[in-house]
Amino acid sequence: MSFSSESESISLARRHRKAKLFSIFCGMVTWSGVLLLAVLLYQVSIDGFRWLDWQFIDSFPSRFPERAGIKSALVGTIWLICLVALISIPVGVSTALYLEEFAGKGKISKIIEVNIANLAGVPSIVYGILGLAIFVRFMALERSLVSGALTMSLLILPVIIIASREAIKTVPMSIRYAAYSLGATKWQTAWAHVLPASFPGIMTGVILALSRAIGETAPLIMIGALTFVAFLPEGPMDSFTALPIQIYNWVSRPQQEFHELAAAGIIILLTVLLMMNATAIYIRNKTERRLK
Amino acid sequence: MSEFEDPSVLPEINTPMNKKSALELREVNIFYSDNQAVKDVSFNIRRNRITAIIGPSGCGKSTLLRSLNRMNDFVEGARVEGELLFAKENLYGKDVDPVEVRRRIGMVFQKPNPFPKSIYNNIAWGPLINGYSDSTDELVEKSLKQAALWDEVKDRLHDSALNLSGGQQQRLCIARALAMEPEVLLMDEPCSALDPISTAHIEDLMFELKESYTIVIVTHNMQQAARISDYTAFMEMGDLIEFNVTKRIFTRPSVKRTEEYVTGRFG
């Protein structure tokens, strides 16, 4: 077989050009995503910046934009995250430990695994409905922080479980065998060796899960977090509002000022999230470097 | 005639619990799901001696070793039949607690696996979780001395065990196992991941240890088995081909297959 060298070199050039264009195209697309993020953040910042002051943080919401603030929303969110952490971390990590260390590979484990994978994909608003029917109405916990915390915990539980399992899986079997050979039980081994070794990975997963919980609005709307709250919750049974709810409330108002207030609230929300994500990434990098 | 040529000293396979035996294996069969890894193995492991199990890869020697301290329990689908007698009880009896078994029969693994903790805590942890209430300092020192590691680490007991060299780590693992004061110490190719000098250290160690402990070692290094062990079991494809005093196995084996293996004609 012979090729005409001229047509071959032309088509080769064309192919190379195509490849070059393709790579440039893909690069541009990717960087425009970064650009988009920058635009979004910039937009939010200039909209909301002038409202950001101590008064904003320290005031309750009001009909008058100049007097409105996110105090109740901020406190509500803090309460919520603490309760959610208290509930979801033990249950999530316990489930991961059970699946990795204690359960066999039989049918029951498989069922639980598939369950968790499916729950991870259920829309958050369905969790809200679940919370409404079971915690608010059936268990008569009303529209309280507890209802919200339980609902959110169920929402992020699959995330914590999956991340914890991944972390636990990276602990080498040889460590476990060493412990077993010394006459240790499974729990003694898990507590003294597996958990400490997987702790950074678990922490990263927990932080990311909690940061998801902070930003969720729909489930809280469903269970009835209030949108105009001029008081601070004092106990887990009190009603409450949260940052995303307050933001949503302000965004849905027609006035420009409330949109800007919403932007200010978003700046605070994003700052908190950014700090949490940065912590998680920091922990992850430190552990990866240590393992190398 | 030395002890090792007097046939009356040979461990008799079919006598019931022999006072000189630490462990007795009777018609042991081990399966992984449908595969049979060990077929009908019977021999005695004599107290305060070193018994070596040799054979080509895949002959079942590690599987057999792991069955002696119930470590096969952790393999899905592993099944052990037959009797493994220890202190008058079958290791696989109905009421036997595998955790108790492992307290009394310790193990050192092929690749050193110290915990990512300090040298001190590596050794102290096992006894502590098993209810040890005396001075751990003394226990740690005693165990490290028994493993011939004390002098090298006595000034840095609280350093991470992972900073030790390979040979030191393995001696640490030996010390860790000895801290439990087991009656039997199982060693699964303990030197195969080490350099020759560390290997020599550990072989010297084993000579000292056999005065207080019973040692069972699996090794693919025939010269090692010939150097250090008192009794040798030769396995091939799950069968026990021959079990005898080591000197006999390597100079005048009774089975042709054994002779072929030890003279290097295969494996």
Next chain:
Amino acid sequence: MAKEMQADTAVADQSSELKATSSISASKVRWGESAIKTWLALCAFVSVVTTAAIVILLFSETLNFFESVSPAEFFFSTTWTPLFEPSSFGVLPLIWGTMLVTIGAAIIAIPTGLASAIYLSEYASDRVRKIIKPVLELLAGIPTVVYGYFALTFVTPTLRNVFPDIQVFNALSAAIVVGIMILPMVATLSDNALRAVPISLRQGAYALGATSYEVTTRVVVPAGLSGVMASFLLAISRAIGETMAVTLAAGQTPNMSLSMFESIQTMTAYIVQVSLGDTPTGGIAYQTLFAVATLLFVITLVINIVSQIILNRFREVYD
């Protein structure tokens, strides 16, 4: 030699007295261990109980709903006015609204997400990856209410400059924003899938004189196809379940119009609308909530299961 043997036996006897004191039988039941194992198992069952609760709750209330409203009307009628008189319970407009937004979002997110994934796995240097990966994570972590804000205050006004007769609440704005929201998901999951393709496959193709474009489109992407497709499906499922952005940007007007410039209502937006009003338990309004939620749940569940099947059954075996 006989004396040696005697001494030997004597030592053996002594040590057997000292050590064979405790039996290897389970002399004590490990209460602590059992209790802990029980606690751990109970925690694991929380997930099973949650699924059961969701299913039972949704389906039982939906059955109640179908006692008042015929399934035929629900699935085939094209008018959705459950809260007004005359009430009509055709859910198609809600499905249509959801689909408009989802398809629009998919058109935006899938090609760009895949292109980003290709860039990240085939072209980008490690340094570039180190910047872009965290950016993608950040984008993925932005709460949906922020995207809703972005749609209302930035996207819609910009669109209005280009298309003056677009409504304030419209499907296009929501679709754009939801597309941006699911883009990181497509990019990250597809990137993982492409990186899982062994280098040897690429090298084989390059060795035959192929260009990077040819290697990528004809070898790498087909090799990682199951992971890539699964990422598409998961992103679509996420778009369907998205609530806040569409509620804020797309409006509350259920209709079956083909235009993306008009206000529509998605399933999720309807659920929010109902719950923001005071819904008495047991009333027909309360029940529509469950009927729509069940539909939403079933659709996303089916898509998720299909994506898992694609991931598991058709996972390419490289060795």
